[in-house]
Structure formats: C-alpha cells, structure tokens
Amino acid sequence: MAVITFANAKGGAGKTTAALILSTELARQGNRVVVLDADPQRWITSWSEVSGNIANLEVISHVTPASLPCHIRELKDQADFIVIDLAGAKDAIVALALGLSDQVLIPVQGCAMDARGAVQILELIRQIEQKARVRINHSVVLTRVNSLVTTRALQAIKTLLASRGVSVLDTPIIERTAYREIFECGGTLQTMDASRVSNLDKARENAFALAREIQSLLPVMAKRSLASRLRWALPRAA
Numbered sequence: 001m002a003v004i005t006f007a008n009a010k011g012g013a014g015k016t017t018a019a020l021i022l023s024t025e026l027a028r029q030g031n032r033v034v035v036l037d038a039d040p041q042r043w044i045t046s047w048s049e050v051s052g053n054i055a056n057l058e059v060i061s062h063v064t065p066a067s068l069p070c071h072i073r074e075l076k077d078q079a080d081f082i083v084i085d086l087a088g089a090k091d092a093i094v095a096l097a098l099g100l101s102d103q104v105l106i107p108v109q110g111c112a113m114d115a116r117g118a119v120q121i122l123e124l125i126r127q128i129e130q131k132a133r134v135r136i137n138h139s140v141v142l143t144r145v146n147s148l149v150t151t152r153a154l155q156a157i158k159t160l161l162a163s164r165g166v167s168v169l170d171t172p173i174i175e176r177t178a179y180r181e182i183f184e185c186g187g188t189l190q191t192m193d194a195s196r197v198s199n200l201d202k203a204r205e206n207a208f209a210l211a212r213e214i215q216s217l218l219p220v221m222a223k224r225s226l227a228s229r230l231r232w233a234l235p236r237a238a
C-alpha cells in the first residue's frame with residue numbers, strides 16, 4: 001500500500017485534477033484505490049456522486065486531521081493506493097498528510113510557473129523532515145502544460161528546478177478538455193465519448209504515462225514503515 005498526496009498551498013494549481021487522473025488510471029489497471037478527499041470543497045466527492053460506481057475506486061470524504069491517520073491504518077490491508085487530495089492551504093491536515101505520505105506530488109502550472117505555493121509545501125516538507133527525522137519523497141509535476149510546449153522547454157524548467165534540489169516528473173500533465181469534462185460529466189477517461197471530446201486518446205495516453213512514472217518512483221520510497229509514520233501522526237493509536 002502506498003500513500004500519494006497532491007499538495008500545493010496555492011489554490012487552483014491542479015491538485016484535484018491530477019489526483020483524479022492518477023486515481024482513475026490506477027483503478028482502471030486493477031489496483032484498489034481509495035481517495036481521501038481532504039478538501040472541504042469536496043470536488044472529488046461530488047465527482048464520485050455524479051459518476052456512480054467506479055470499479056476499484058472508493059472515495060472517502062470529510063477527512064479531518066483526527067480521522068486521516070485512522071483511515072490510513074484501516075485501509076492499509078485493503079487498498080493498493082491511497083490518494084489524498086488537499087485544499088490549497090498550508091494547515092494542520094496538509095502537514096499531517098505530507099508526513100504520512102510515501103510520495104508527495106506538487107502540481108505546478110507549466111504556463112505560469114508561479115511557484116510560491118509549491119515553495120511553501122517544499123519548506124513544510126523540510127520542516128517535517130527535520131522535526132521527525134524522516135525523509136519525505138516529493139516531486140513537482142508540471143500541469144496544464146500546453147501541448148505545443150517543446151520537450152526542450154520542459155527540460156529547461158526541469159534543469160532549473162533540479163539546480164535548486166527539486167525533482168520534476170518527466171511526464172507533464174497536458175492541458176486537455178477531457179480533464180475538465182471529467183468533473184462536469186462524471187465517469188472516467190474510459191467512459192467518455194471520443195467523438196465528443198477532442199484528443200481523448202492523447203488524454204488517456206498522458207494518464208497512462210503519469211501513472212506509470214509515479215508507480216516507478218514507489219519501489220525506491222523511503223523505507224520508513226507505515227507503523228513508524230502512524231506513530232508520528234498518532235502517538236497513542238499506532
């Protein structure tokens with residue numbers, strides 16, 4: 001079981017979209033996925049209510065700082081992946097989710113490169129790492145990237161961030177109509193009508209590549225056991 005959290009202190013960075021693309025793709029591949037909707041705006045919960053039953057995917061809403069470690073402990077034998085969607089904030093539940101994660105993904109909009117919200121999360125990760133003496137694996141994922149942006153331009157951004165010690169996923173999330181439609185219509189990229197949604201095949205390929213790269217990061221995760229993470233989050237209950 002792996003816990004993957006999407007965080008950026010800035011609202012509208014693309015967290016929920018990225019979390020949903022990843023979760024639905026992992027579920028499509030047969031993994032048991034639980035999304036913990038820790039955003040009071042409950043976008044993924046609303047999506048799930050519109051979508052009805054999606055095989056291998058469960059959404060739990062109203063997640064609070066008190067309930068988050070309990071959910072993870074209860075789900076550890078039932079889920080292959082727990083994906084946490086956070087609000088655009090830097091509060092108690094954000095810090096807790098970061099500390100409980102095997103992999104933190106920080107979406108940054110490729111076009112704007114407004115990195116302030118991302119920097120706040122990176123600072124928070126460093127603070128938790130120092131305080132709890134743990135390592136929290138994390139990467140930036142570039143999102144809403146224009147499909148015409150060249151590989152060379154993306155490589156330049158990657159090199160810039162790498163020079164500041166920040167790793168960036170090779171797979172950017174491209175700006176696609178399908179990724180907006182999924183929230184409006186419900187369902188998944190697989191249930192959408194390719195004759196109605198432009199470049200749906202490319203959106204599906206992008207989701208596949210994203211999930212594959214994220215899964216490839218997990219075997220080299222910190223060896224910190226779930227028990228030790230839960231002890232940090234919930235001293236009396238772990």
Ligand SMILES: Nc1ncnc2c1ncn2[C@@H]1O[C@H](COP(=O)(O)OP(=O)(O)OP(=O)(O)O)[C@@H](O)[C@H]1O
Nearest residue numbers: 011012013014015016017088144174175176179180
């Ligand atoms: N790859 C993408 N392609 C097209 N639209 C996108 C993409 N990523 C995000 N968006 C759109 O950008 C807006 C913000 O995205 P999203 O809701 O995922 O951000 P967020 O970080 O979860 O925001 P919040 O902090 O409010 O929770 C939404 O309208 C969403 O549809």
Ligand SMILES: [Mg+2]
Nearest residue numbers: 015016039043
């Ligand atoms: Mg969101």
